[in-house]
Amino acid sequence: GxxxxxxxxxxxxxxxxxxxxxxxxxxxxxxxxxxxxxxxxxxxxxxxxxxxxxxxTSQPEVNLQRRTNYLCDNPLDRSSKKRSDDVWMKGALTDPLSVFVVLSGLCPLVIPLNENKLVNDFFNFNSQLSDVKAKLARFSYEQALQLSPNLLQYYIFLGREQNEVDTTSGRNHKEDDDDYHRHHRHQQRGYHHGRSWFAVETKLSPTELHAIEPGITKLPFPLGFSSLMRSEAAIVCQARSMMAWHDRNQFCSTCGSASVAEEAGYKRRCRNDACKSNKGGAYNTCYPRLDPTVIMAISSPDNKRLLLGRNKRRHIPNMWSVLAGFMEPGESIEEACRREVFEETRVNVGEVSYHSSQPWPMPSTLMIGCIGRAIDSDIVIDESELAEARWFQTSEVKQMLDGTHPECLTLPPPQAIAHQLILQWLGSSETPGDTPLVTSQDRPSMTSSALSKSSL
Amino acid sequence: GxxxxxxxxxxxxxxxxxxxxxxxxxxxxxxxxxxxxxxxxxxxxxxxxxxxxxxxTSQPEVNLQRRTNYLCDNPLDRSSKKRSDDVWMKGALTDPLSVFVVLSGLCPLVIPLNENKLVNDFFNFNSQLSDVKAKLARFSYEQALQLSPNLLQYYIFLGREQNEVDTTSGRNHKEDDDDYHRHHRHQQRGYHHGRSWFAVETKLSPTELHAIEPGITKLPFPLGFSSLMRSEAAIVCQARSMMAWHDRNQFCSTCGSASVAEEAGYKRRCRNDACKSNKGGAYNTCYPRLDPTVIMAISSPDNKRLLLGRNKRRHIPNMWSVLAGFMEPGESIEEACRREVFEETRVNVGEVSYHSSQPWPMPSTLMIGCIGRAIDSDIVIDESELAEARWFQTSEVKQMLDGTHPECLTLPPPQAIAHQLILQWLGSSETPGDTPLVTSQDRPSMTSSALSKSSL
Incomplete structure (x- = not known):
């Protein structure tokens, strides 16, 4: 109860x-x-x-039974069958209860939280995971039309709110296909089951935006990303990746003709009817792209040390992290982990096991987190990728998490899957007599910029 | 020893x-x-x-310590740093020891194995996993030039052979950067460490091909795919996915201009210098695309039954399989499993755990295999995707694997990750007193066509 x-x-x-x-x-x-x-x-x-x-509370962040990362647990049911139902979609778009999220240059419009002392302090690196600094601005259809006049030509259907009590249990609510309009009966008691969410783009300048909605600001990416609460961050992640895909796919890669958005934003069709991509068959170029990326915490052969690297392109000079890299065609997740670690450090990896995954909207990465064990330990870094790589003792990794490292070395924040992989390794490397795992309350953390990739 | x-x-x-x-x-x-x-x-x-x-031998196929699927265990070291080293690459391309794999219409040229009684019987559904029916045709640079006159403008560098004793242990051989030419010393004893492999495309007609190489044939996809031995199948998987990517990406999706292959086939650059994709930043459109796909064996809440479906588009009418679907931006692997199962059957899934992965060259899918447990069991199928879906008892699943099902229902062959997921579930559903898991020798199997996707 x-x-x-x-x-x-x-x-x-x-x-x-x-x-x-x-x-x-x-x-x-x-x-x-x-x-x-x-x-x-x-x-x-x-x-x-x-x-x-x-x-x-003092809950440890890693729930081994249910490893969900920041940006997961999207509370919306994508209701993908509705995407091709034009009549239903028109009704949902113009429904006064529907919620519109607006992005400007791929950054969401948000309302800074006045009750929080960290308002607008997006660059504060000592914020906690749950220090929510802004909430997503939610617009009605009428408001969204002002910000995005060609809304009906270009929008993304994000999904529908599920039954409130089911949102974090991994359940989907069973429903009839015609239940969409039923929610009107429930709205008096704040029960918006079935309410639709959309993402649209605005081309208005900051000045024009301010004139229409004075309290609204653009959330900078990726530095401000961790300022949102989990459920909203997950929604923004979906919206941003989808919009970035449209942004980079205005043309058909098969024939070079212009393409057009269809199916509520989940497909692009080539306008050239003679194009191969319109002839049937498995034309993946018509569908949103995702880039699977392996990210792995690699321990030394005796499991007492952790391999960390410092990226050449990273913005924060003292931040170290686990290694990561894009997967390539024709390899398994486990092979990709071994290849990436070998390419970047010449360390050979034996066993690899999957830990958890995380979508990452830069622009549309699927981070696949693994834990692996090296079978040797000599490091020769790839200087085009890494500035440095070395083995860290358990005690030093704890200092980095605690913010007590003598050289002020730090690790990515709890929002990043890298952080969760490091916590998981720390747990596995602990002997029973050791200090227990640090919890989120014990240590400062950082914004999620560490994992951003400034280039491929 | x-x-x-x-x-x-x-x-x-x-x-x-x-x-x-x-x-x-x-x-x-x-x-x-x-x-x-x-x-x-x-x-x-x-x-x-x-x-x-x-x-x-009677080895069970599922090695729980090291779950590698067919198409994994690529024996080549991709040596990705060499891709941008033009001088090295020119030397490797023209080296008489280098091996060229040739694809025609994305199908590899192969030599049927005369010593095998199943030669050319690509459509035989009762072949064993290890019934190797063809071997990859390996061409020298001079031969490859005949088949692919513009080879130097369009080729894929697949990688280099590793030290022979290391190929299946997950190790990479340590080496100096200048060791490439050292292998000449070893070739007398068949030791080709460092030998480079490339994939090229031929536009010659079957008649022209036959005139040049009478013993060569085109391996049909996907039906003939399981006719290759594991190591060659993995190489073909890499080659085919890479070539399919070039095939579909002759133009820049950002501006519509023509693009050109670079970095030994691992990058495409837009020819329009003013294009955003040439201005730096994370332009994933320049790099090979991979489509992560979840595929999951879902058990009933009591773990006694398995959810299987029959796809509308599948070629073999009696073949059932586990559910699968493409991942979308903004979701974790676990969320995608739950969404897909719910969309296709309205069954809600609770716990999901990762099992193994498999690259699939149709055109470049990353199959991410999971095992999940349903929290309810009423099925309402999505008729646009599935012809049928239902719960199967353990005993019935065994009959399907054994080829003894009374209605002749069957399952995908061992080469497909679906088969391995089903074996894994069978193992977990067995009580200690039950019949042990069937092994590969006990049952007939099928070609891997079951998992092919005729459309997105």
Missing amino acids: WTALMFASKNGQSHVVRELIRKGSDPLKVNSTGQTAQDLAEFWLHGEVVNILSSS | WTALMFASKNGQSHVVRELIRKGSDPLKVNSTGQTAQDLAEFWLHGEVVNILSSS
Whole structure:
């Protein structure tokens, strides 16, 4: 059942939440679908409540049963069958309840959170994972039309809100195909099951935007990305990758003719009817592109040290991370891990096991996180990719996470899958007598810029 | 150390191998780098020996410690740093020892194996995994120039042969950068460490090809694909995906101008210098595309039944398989599994765990294999995708694998990751008292056409 703390969290009553915590309410209790009060606050976009709850709990970040990373757990049901249903889509687009997310130059428009002392401090590297600094600006159809006059020609259907209690349990709500308009009955009690979300693009200048919506600002990428709460970050990730794909695919790569968006943004069709891509067959060029990338925490043969590198192109000079690289045609995930590590450091890797995955909207990467064990340890770096690479002892890795490293070396923030892989390795390298794993409350963290790739 | 059986297998002496097996030689013995006699025969392309050894052993196909699928274990080191070294590449291209693989309409040229009774029987559905029916035709530079006169303008550098004893252990051989020409010293004893492989395209007609190379034939795709031995199939997979990418990307998708191949086939550059894609930044459109696809064996909530579907577009009417679908931007692997199963059957999935991966050259898919557990079991199929979907009992799945199903229902062959996922599920659903897992010798199998995707 639901606790008082859950109700207060869902309703965004931060003073009630603070009082309940002070009186001993347990923030780790879950309801019948496995959600904590914080899960509910995140879904209902109450940043202040999320911050209170997260600083009151000491949950370790790595949930081994359910390794979901930042940018995962998109709360929307993509309802892909609706994409080709023009009548339904027209109704959803013009529905006054539908939500429009607006991107400008691939950056989402957001509302800085006034109740949070870190407002607009997007470049603060000492923020916590759950320090929500901005919320996504949600526009109605009428508002979105002002910002994006050709909306009906170019939009992305992101999906529909699911039943509120199901959003974080991995369930999809069963429904009839004609249930779309049923939600009107429920809206009086804030129950928006079935409400549609769209992403559109605005070409307005910052000045023009400010004139229409004074409280709105453009969230810089990737530095500001970790300022959003999880559910909104996941939605932005989907929207940004889709729009970046359209941005780079205005022309057919098979014949060079102009192409046009179809199926609510999930397909591009070549305008040249004679083009091979219109003749049937498996023409992947018509569908959104994703770039699978392996990222791997590689331990020394005795599992006591971790291989970390410092990228030449990275913006933050003291930040180290695990190695990563794009996969190529004709290799498995495990082969790609071994190849990348060998290419960058000449270290040979034996066993490789999958850990978790994470979509990354730069522009549309699928990060595939693995843990591997080296079978030798001599390092010869590839100087075109890395500035440095070396083996780090467990104790040093902990200092980097804690922010207590004597040379101020740091690691990527919890939002990055790299961080989660490092935590996982630390757990596996610990002997029972050692210090327990650090938790998110014990250490400062950074924005997710570390993993950004400034070039391929 | 090496046994007599290993030496005979490496040298392709099938009569010696047969005699040694008859006298009790153990085919499962491994040398110091973990290779069996069959591994050596596969690497050295002795199809007859592979067949003898495989029918003499009863190794279960699923090696839980090292789940490598057909099309993985590419024996070549991609040596990606050489791709932009024009001087080195010119030397490797014209080296008389270099090996050229030739594709015609994306199908590789092969030599049917005369010693095998199944020669040319590409459509035989009862062949074993290791029934090697053809070997890849290997051409020299001079021969390749005849088949592909503009070879120097369009070729793919596949990589270099590694030290023979390291090919199946996941190791890469350490080497100096200038060791390329050193292999000449070793060639007298068949030791071709460092020998380069390339793929080129021929536009010659079958008649013209036959006039030049009478023993050569075009291997049909995907039906003939499983006729190659593992190491060659992996090389063809890489070559075919790369060539399919060039085939579909003759033009820049950002501006519509013509593009040109660079970096030994691993990059395409837009010829329009003013194009955004030439201005730096992460322009993924310049690099080979890969399509990550989830494929998942989903069990019933009690783990006693398996969810299988029959695709509308599949060529073989009685073949059932696990569900699969392309990933989309902004989702994790686990989310994609749940979404696909829900979209196709309305079954909700809870836990999902990764099993293994497989590259698939149709045209360049990365199959990401998972095992998942449903949290409900009512099926409503998506009729645009599936002809049928239902839950199968363990006993029925075994009959399908054994070829003893009363309605002649079958499953994909061992070469397909789907088959390996099903075997894995069968293992997990078995109680200790049950019949042990079937092995490859106990059951007939099929060509890998089952997984082919006739359209996106």
